[in-house]
Amino acid sequence: MTEAIAVLDIGMTNKKVVLYSNELALIGEKKKVFPPLMRDGIETHDLKAMEEWFLASLGEFAASFSIGAIAVTTHGATFVCTDDKGNPVAPCIYYTHEPNREFHERFYERAGKPEDLQERTGTPNFSALINPAKGLFFLKENYPLEFAKAHWVLPYPQYWGMRLTGIAAAESTYLGCHTYLYDWQKNDYSSVADMLGIRAKLPYPIRQAWEVLGTISPDIAARTGLSLDTMVTLGIHDSNASILPHLASKVSHDFVLNSTGTWCVLMHPVDKYGFEPDELGKVVFFNRSAWNTPIKTAIFLGGKEYETWMDIIAKSSGAKSSRQLPKPDKKDYLRVLEECNCFILPEIVPGSGQFPGSVARAVQGGIAYPLSEIEAGKQKVVFLQDAKMAQAVLNLSIVLQTEVALQRTSIKPGTEILTEGGFRGNTDYNMLLGSCFPGNAVYLTDLQEATSFGAAMTALTALKKIDPRALSRYIHIEKVLVPSMFAPERLSAYRNAWHAQI
Numbered sequence: 044m045t046e047a048i049a050v051l052d053i054g055m056t057n058k059k060v061v062l063y064s065n066e067l068a069l070i071g072e073k074k075k076v077f078p079p080l081m082r083d084g085i086e087t088h089d090l091k092a093m094e095e096w097f098l099a100s101l102g103e104f105a106a107s108f109s110i111g112a113i114a115v116t117t118h119g120a121t122f123v124c125t126d127d128k129g130n131p132v133a134p135c136i137y138y139t140h141e142p143n144r145e146f147h148e149r150f151y152e153r154a155g156k157p158e159d160l161q162e163r164t165g166t167p168n169f170s171a172l173i174n175p176a177k178g179l180f181f182l183k184e185n186y187p188l189e190f191a192k193a194h195w196v197l198p199y200p201q202y203w204g205m206r207l208t209g210i211a212a213a214e215s216t217y218l219g220c221h222t223y224l225y226d227w228q229k230n231d232y233s234s235v236a237d238m239l240g241i242r243a244k245l246p247y248p249i250r251q252a253w254e255v256l257g258t259i260s261p262d263i264a265a266r267t268g269l270s271l272d273t274m275v276t277l278g279i280h281d282s283n284a285s286i287l288p289h290l291a292s293k294v295s296h297d298f299v300l301n302s303t304g305t306w307c308v309l310m311h312p313v314d315k316y317g318f319e320p321d322e323l324g325k326v327v328f329f330n331r332s333a334w335n336t337p338i339k340t341a342i343f344l345g346g347k348e349y350e351t352w353m354d355i356i357a358k359s360s361g362a363k364s365s366r367q368l369p370k371p372d373k374k375d376y377l378r379v380l381e382e383c384n385c386f387i388l389p390e391i392v393p394g395s396g397q398f399p400g401s402v403a404r405a406v407q408g409g410i411a412y413p414l415s416e417i418e419a420g421k422q423k424v425v426f427l428q429d430a431k432m433a434q435a436v437l438n439l440s441i442v443l444q445t446e447v448a449l450q451r452t453s454i455k456p457g458t459e460i461l462t463e464g465g466f467r468g469n470t471d472y473n474m475l476l477g478s479c480f481p482g483n484a485v486y487l488t489d490l491q492e493a494t495s496f497g498a499a500m501t502a503l504t505a506l507k508k509i510d511p512r513a514l515s516r517y518i519h520i521e522k523v524l525v526p527s528m529f530a531p532e533r534l535s536a537y538r539n540a541w542h543a544q545i
Contacts, residue, residue: 045070047108048502051097051203052495053117054281055137055305058093060100061495062108067503067517069492071108073100079137083185086137090123094206102267110269113207113259114502115278116494117199119220120173124182124193129205133182133189139392141171142181150180154223154235158323164233165316165329165337166221170394176223176235183239196244200278201256207275208257213246216283219331225249227316227329227337252279252333253504253511276505279333282308282340284497287333288490289461291500291511292518298459299452301476302493303466307345307445310338311452326397327451333501333511341448343389343396345441346465348403351391352437355417359427371431371438371471376528379435380537384408385426386544387440397447401545405436411544435471442475443541449480456482461522463488474528481531486522 047070052059062071077093079086104110120138125131147168151157154176157168172178182190197205198217205211218225218232224245226233236242259273279287286300290312299311316329316337330338353365362368379385386406390396391414403414405424416422427433449460460483466472467487477485490496504511 044107044109047071047104047110048499048506049101049104049110049113050495050498050502051113051115052281052492052498053093053115053199053203054494055118058096059495060097060104061492061499062104062110063496063499063503065111065503065506067496067499067514069496071104072492073103082134085134085140088121088135088137090131090135097203098263098266101269105268110273112274112276112502112506114276114498115200115203116281116284116498117203117217117278118281119199119217120175120178120222121199122175122179123197123199123202124179124190125195125197125202125205126192127194129195129197129202129209129211132192133186136172136178136181138172138175138178140181146181146184147177149184150177153180154238160223160235161323161328162318163226163228164223164235165219165225165227166223167326167328168324168394169221169326170392170399173395174221174223176239179239179241193241193244195246196241197246198278200280201246204256204275204278207259207263209260210257211246212256212277213249214252214277214279215249215331215335216252216280216333217278218249219329220280220282221328225331250277251335252277252283253501255505274505276501279498279501280330281494282310283330283333283338284495284501285463285493286310286312286338287497287500287511288493288518288520290332290334292515292520297455297457298461299449299454301445301449301460301462301466303345303462303464305344305346306342307448307466309341309445309448309452311340311454311458313337313339313453322451325451326399339452341397341451343444343448344392345444348389348391348444349437349441349466351414352387353434356427356430356433356437359424360430360433362430368430368434371435373528375431375435376439376471376475379432379439380529380533383537383540385432385436386541387436388541388544389440389444397444397451398545406544438469438471438475439537440541441466442472442479443538445476446479446538454480454483458483460485461488462486462525463490463493471528473525475534477525477527478529478531478534481527485525487525489521489523
């Protein structure tokens, strides 16, 4: 049988089981979308259904491949409360759930001021339950009996690791992803963990992504046909998995990875942890790399913003779907820039990105049209009916949000910008981004399934007992330079007007 590595790649939308050879070649993939399990009107993760599908998929692969190791990578902002054997004892709530303003106020009354917490934990104040400590606080308030039953409070990748091995653990990249639970200054769990009363329920010590958690349990072996010797690694946060190949291969000395999808995640590896005084209170934070080094990060819901407005543009212009829309050309962008009176503004999920005070809307001729009223059919916006012009306005909006996010990662002249993911195929977006940063080369990378690939690296690292940098011979990242669309000064007036609207 061909030797292989399996990755459970658990995104908010797509759940995948991905198979790689021991030379990190992609050799198999299964994908499925799971609807939320509703509880008290709240979306929760259907952990049981997901587990059954993961194990069935692993079993199908095990019939043809000898799987030596399994790695898990997951989206952020999710913890699972379990008993001592890893069985969930409380609902696993979607981080997109928004309680209300009073909930956030109560959290900070108990946890401390947002700016102080940001300075110590590297975590900004996000809306909804995007700060996992808020998700746990929500459970404590709303499901106190179930929350009290928790023997373990497990980060999401390590929950799945425990389901596979029966062993509880915690890992640094996940605890460091805007959780409020890790104190960068003390290199330990934070005061927020104490406020929640969960320090003893968080596994210790905090370990690294490519360490071996253990081998699969006899039950998992029986259900999948995998060998009892199949090892499972600690697991890794998805954004940190996607940047791992770049860090290991050193394809660029100083770079920002512009990882684009539902979330646009801008990650800049830096030498030391710490905020400038004017950064506190802004949506900028620090991820921890798989080597526990700081990665200055800014995020926004770029893909979700784009898809939402593209659907509206299609409907407004009479197209059956956004795929049928004609693409804008340079003349359309010049028209938008010269007229300078049509804008699309964030944020469709308030408080999720770089402009937390902004309400999603379209603006034309100084008149604002809220997204909610456009979607309800109560307002019609003239420029949205011109498909090419509207797409130009939308691309400019996404680029200007990206520009602010990049600036907040402390990008410098000469720092390379590497775009991968969904916006890699949006030529206009990348050329406009190049126009915003004349002192920085913008590249497209060809790394496919970067998150799964990075997770597979951790499994192969464990299997071969080597450092991830030793895998550089398997990492082939081509960079394609993107030309600018305009001279940078061409964007100045529009940029200023766009910011003035916000």
